[in-house]
Amino acid sequence: MTGSVNITAATVDPALLDLPWALPLELWPDDAIATLPKGISRHLVRFANLSGYVVAIKETSSELAKREYDMLRTLQKLDVPCVDPLAIVTNRSSADGEELKSVLVTRHLRFSLPYRAVYSQSLRPETARRLVDALAVLLVRLHIVGFFWGDVSLSNTLFRRDAGAFAAYLVDAETGQLYDRLSNGQRENDLEIGRVNIAGELLDLQAGGRLEEDIDPVEISNGIVARYRTLWQELTGSERFDHSERWRINQRVERLNALGFDIEELAITTEDSGTRVRIQPKVVDAGHHSRRLLRLTGLDAQENQARRLLNDMDSYRAAFDKQDMDEEMLAHEWAARVFEPVIRAIPKELRGKLEPAEIFHQLLDHRRQLAQDSGRDIPLAEAVGSYVENVLQFRRDEATMINPPTDAFTAPITLPTAGIDSDENSDENSDDDEEDWRLKV
Template sequence: MAAPELRLRAPLPGLLALPWDRALASWARPEVPLRDFAVGPSRHLVRFVESDGELWALKELPPHTGAREYDVLTRLEEMRLNAVRPAGLVWQPDFDASILLTRYLVDSWQYRRLFMRLPPDAPKHRARLLDAMAMLLVELHRRGVFWGDCSLANTLFSRDGQVLQAFFVDAETSEIHPKLSEGQRVHDISITVENVAAGLLDVAAGLGKPELQPGFIEEASSVRTRYERLWELLHTEPTFGFADRYRVEGTIRKLNELGFAVDEVSLQPVDERVDTPGALDADTRDSPSAEQVRLHVTVGDRRYHASRLQRFTGLDVGEGQARILLGDLQAYQGQLCRESGHTVDDRTAGQLWVKEVATPMMHRAHRAAAGTGTAIQAYCDLLEVRWLLSEQAGEDVGTDAALRALARRAVPSESAAQLMVVENPTEPFSAFEENA
């Protein structure tokens, strides 16, 4: 027998000791510490292993496909894009197969389990998933990544404050180019819309509710609109009068609100001799003597708020979480300034906030949420629930009331924390969910 060839980025003792010389289908307990997780439809065998204190996903593939997917995932990691992290590749010549090893994405879930728990009349939560998918596709396309098979089944979702983050899972059909053509982008979007529609129709069939299908198809089609709206914001180059430079700040604010850091702003004079229909805004087209400039914004990583929070506090969190936590930090900083009678700088306020407020409250919120997810996300849920309950009551209900709501899973339906309840139900999953 030919020995397998191992490429492990995490050469841990437990991983090295796995029976790589045997076909993945033959692995069994108790020799191998397998874990059972529901997975969506897959063309290839997928198994999960708990080893060296971590969870790992193993997928059996033809050698060429395995090497290609490993390389793509490695490139995505280098570009800091949302994707599962590759941990190794094993070539098994005796079986003409390879095993792709990736780190299990902790605190993530598949769409079926979530959709089966959401009431059909809760489009707001489904919209969070579709927004996350559109955002992921835009970020991939900006970096020259053609997915080729974007679907709900090939995407994992993780909570990030009041929004969701989508993660790229299956790279079998993916390609990375210096830049995508317009045709490649349009084709990838079309594949996505078609696959999302198929996934939602599958959910409707599993629920035994064919009357949901028309609405689900319309929601699937909205992915294209969500994508195009974001792509236009990132790539449009508006033209306006030089005296209207204040509009640059508005563009930057819109990008920052979405989490994008702005690396560079360029204002280029427009050649007035070139008559381009639609090039000038309506309020400047009637002023032929006005000096016209075209705005070009170079956008960096989508970690604007996360980078700010990390700079002040040292915390490394998701972009959506950072937006919530920065609001809490700013409120605490204002309180410090009032109590001390002088200005408290950002770094000092951040360090005190972590010690006096964030750390203890994260632990309390996490206990109230029965250990669901991360302590940071639990604190974000607590802040959101407290605000919503206070809005309903017309006064500040206090932290204790919000903690009790978290503990009872009695959070407002408008809250993203509702997903915590959906994700961790008290009743067992249905057969359809278990097979998802």
């Protein structure tokens, strides 16, 4: 590194000093750059390898870099899904003294993809709708904490696969403002910005031949409005019902949980007549299932992934008649007998393809399909072997997406079977039976 720079960060990684700050970002050498898919940005953004992980570096002005860094840190404290801000680098200059732009450094979100890379060839209608649904959920969460985005778009969002759906993360907070509470006008303004931007982004994909012909970009973009309003009403809307219908309180809570949200407080007011009750969720937060799974098993998963794993845990309880077992004991047993053996059975060279929770979710889907095709229950070991050989090894590595898709592997995969017994190899004792329990399909 030539010259001096100023680095502002909560915790400075010394490896930051080794990056070529004396060069404009566009001239950085290949050995400093990580090749990752990226979205459209008004600023130059490049990825770099740093201490065993990848960072995104965005050139901008020092004022905007400082503002966005502070905003991202604030959003993190509010538990909003967003990228992790690492540092601001200012006072950059070239070897001949030319002043260079400041940069914002954020940690690359592992297993995440920009919307253009979600499907490398064409974007199917159901995928396009899932992306918009995920963005609507993110926008609701931002508005609940009082954040006005000002530039809602697919390009300013990263997506992680979440059990067949997608979870959305805010990437660009440059235009955002944080208020105590947003007005209806501010929320509608953000919603309209998102609707117009999404339509434009999908039309751009369509012009490039990356959108299937039966997708209507305007119809898909209008979907964010409907999805957003449904979520907002469920999360913040007041509800009135007769005193005799108090069961509807539980029904409301269940609907919110089904949408992936939890409730911290309810305001229930009995009116003068004593015959009507009003319910108002005061403080809400996403992640009901992921928090429950983390508490029970220590597994940190996306919301839909967590819901799928918890459902599998419930199926395990029913399959082995463990209705009276303590929930925490059951979770420990399920993790030790089912989840962990499956993950251990994945060859080490393939474990970076997907997150463990996503691998397990996809395995359940694969096992169910095998059972439907064959008309019989499929042992867990057989399902794992089939999934590895026929599905997982052909996926791109979503941990970093550094390399492009490769040709199909030709070497056979030898599947470790420790901890997972097939029907033919299992003993007659109940422990072995439980270790290879069968998902009811």
